[in-house]
Amino acid sequence: MQSTGAVVTMVRDDLFFLSAWLRHYGPVFGRENLYIVNHGRGEAVAKLAEGCNIIGIPGDPHKNFDMKRWRLLNNLVAGLKSYYKHVVVGDVDELVVVDPEEGKTLLEFLEEQPEKRVLTPLGLEVVHRIDLEPEAITDRILGPRRHVRIAPHYSKPCVVSVGTKIARGGHYTQYGKLHTPDCLYLLHLKFCDFPEYAAAMNRRNAVVQEIGGGLKDTAIGRHWFAEARGEDRAVFEAFADLEIVEGFDMRAYRRKMHRSFGPRGDTGYYEFARPDYEAQFLLPERFSGLF
Template structure:
């Protein structure tokens, strides 16, 4: 029996803004009826319309960051691998991450997915979108983010394995797959939007419990907020940064294949990645 084309899977906790955007983005790709949302905890209820979407509540997730990452990797891997019985491709990512096919490729999703390895996976090139110092206007939350926000970093930490077609298991914060090497896509770009707007980021921190959370979460989230700086380094050309990423991210310092993307050694690289302006061809896509 032929499998259905694809589904998309995420987990969410106190994330109404990003959940609505995730549903709109991936619903347009795979169909709303092929979306799967795991709600982390029964101590809150999304205000987003979940009609027609498969949902479940997951209990007992640990509230320390590293333990939570490992727990969710195991739980979401189990769900993704189960969905493979019905779907040819299972897209899995965080609710603030949105993968697109680069318009420059000229491909649609089915053709772009032909890029997957024989082991049934691919890593998307990650772009960490960051509100720039001159982008002072409040975010229009009903409009696409890209175009309103035009700066970011081509980032090893957000170049992630986002889709599987064969048995695979994510590890940690889904930055790698168990027993797989990094294979970086030429067609897929992942936009991480957690820092695309300071107001949204601060609301998110408060909704999750602010400083009442476990210190491991507070430290991580506050540290990430600090990445929205008053000024940043001069951006590289996007095509150049992409080429550098393909050279550096998939390998260890000794040139051997890496199990997760590694930071670039390029002189322009920062702790956040390679600074870039986002090309206009992506505007309006997310």
């Protein structure tokens, strides 16, 4: 029974992403060390996540649910940190990976890391190039999908081994140092498959409509609102316009994170610049099959 690492997420009906999350973390950490908040107590979620620690909560629509969600996740992380060296926390469509070139699993990597810190993996958004990648996703995402773009918005301080507070959305913490191991990445899967994207957006638009109110009332990301959605196919066709950068050297992007790191005003949180990069990379073949 390992006590090096636990993984925490919250999910409501996103079975496609939960399946990938379980494939990635389950064999490495053991399902007994995975903690899933089942928002709405969905039976399909509970069945898929059998063997994990499932925390069922009511699914009634209410305003400020994202704020309440992160309050719950913060407290879960704080509690689990008393029993594990490291706690990985994030959305169900965000997976922390170690570059296979290291020859280590994520758990093996964490066993070697000092405690009392927060690790921030570099964010990479997996994008479905519908002009180049016709293969449907079955049991694996990486392989059928290998194009990524740099996503500073998803370079999240999400591996926690110190007492700190995480801001709503998971983008900032109150830990005043920046640790960005060269081999650590966070892969964001929102755009990894065109059909699944459309289905997920339909579900999220429906949640917002059920809650009622506008962006300021709900404390939900703008991307959940139908008026901010745009035309789905156009979103994916635009990925072809991103410049393709040869190679896979991410050191310059991490250096930029460090150069801009500092206090986020007087909030008590810390941040780094999150520019939009109009570039894409091809994941090396060694990443294929990770999940």
